[in-house]
Amino acid sequence: MISTNDNRRIPQLRSRQVMIAICVAAVLLSTTTTTMALSIALSMATPLSGKGRVAVVTGASRGIGRGIALELGSAGYKVYCLGRSSRSTRDAPAIDFQRPVAEGLDLTVESAAEEITKRGGIGIAVPCDLGKDGVIEDILDNTVRAANDDRLDVLVCSAYTTPPTGIRGEFWKQDLEMWDYVNGLGLRQVYAACRAAAPILIDTADKNTVANQQPPLVCLVSSFGGKSYTFNVAYGVGKAAIDRFSLDMSYQLKKYGVATTTLYPGLVKTEANLQMEEDGKAVVELAALSKDSMMDRSGNVEVVAELATEFGFLDTNGKKPASIRSLKYLLPNFVFPSIEKELEDGKEIPAWIKDNVPDILVPWSTFSSGPPPEMDSR
Secondary structure, eight states: OOOTTOOSOOOOOOHHHHHHHHHHHHHHHOSOGGGSOOOOOOOOOOTTTTTTOEEEEETTTSHHHHHHHHHHHHTTOEEEEEESOOSOTTTSOOOSOOOOOOTTOOOSHHHHHHHHHHTTSEEEEEEOOTTSTTHHHHHIIIIIIHHTTSOOOEEEEOOOOOOTTOSOSOGGGSOTHHHHHHHIIIIIHHHHHHHHHHHHHHHHHHHHHHHTOOOOEEEEEOOGGGTSOOSOHHHHHHHHHHHHHHHHHHHHHGGGTOEEEEEEOOOOOSGGGGOOHHHHHHHHHHHTSOHHHHHHHTTOEEEHHHHHHHHTOOOTTSOOOOOTTBHHHHIIIIIHHHHHHHSGGGOOOOHHHHTTOOOOBOOGGGGGGOSOGGGOOO
16 A cells, blocks of 8 residues: 555556556466467469559659569569659659658669569659649550550559658648648549549459459558558648548449558658568559459558568568557557656566567557657647
8 A cells, every 4th residue: 555645756647558558468468479360371472473464653763652663563563653753854853852862872763664674574664743733644544554455453652742841740830831742742643643543444454354363453552640640630631531532442443343452551761761662562462362352352451561461471671570550569669668767767678578579469449549658749
């Protein structure tokens, strides 16, 4: 019993701290991580599963889009690489702001297309400014459709712009340009791309049904910001809209045999994020699913790390990444540091606990409560 005269500080438990206690209890009650039910890793993609298939990837010069484009190339796809970064000063659109890259890196649509061709696919560079109305429609109709007999198997929307002033901040203190930067290319032009691509995808689905091939797939790149507060208000609203867009499209496209998916890449790095190939492996696997499997999953949010477990692929370091909603990620990165701040004399969580965190996924509803304590700078 603690006396009321005890002058020691007694931390008040907040709702998130209760969650912390529950998470730690889950670790303690887990006799061993090997008692967990393991998914059967079953890859559906063959080395050339994309042979004869056509893909369009926006934002293909760098980051997530580039990684996806390269992996589609490795699978044998003909990939149209759309983006602003180009070697050609004649073809390259004017760029107001772009994140700097390390000296010597060639992060252009041309270099992406060349690498795709080296890997066994067919890479085609299309320098363009997708922020301008009519551009994506023109490319899809007059470049992709015309050259491929009305065929488009995979559309990946990954293009995005980051505000030059930074993204974090209280929304009423940010200019309206913040909304335009985050949700112009990241949302409005995604809608434009899908709207323009839908007729070609439907035509392709008809052909694939006759030939008993996989359905066309629309992949929208989103993030956990669609489920939980991240960065700022405009960002979260945009990502939640992308998630809902994919779901609502699935309802209308299902009867035409076209599937949709929302991809959550998980955590990304800065310079190391210039080529996220594990995200590409996820798209290749999803696009190789059978018709029934793909249509059953249509409209779903798919987490790259969880797909890695399901299909048995690894990241560029040869490791299987933990999902951002797994205890294996959440406890070491947020829960344990929060607990250790409350411990006296610099004590730490015992190593036997840290080293035996199970790979258990917490429900999506957990993320609706807001950011982890250390990230809550609202």
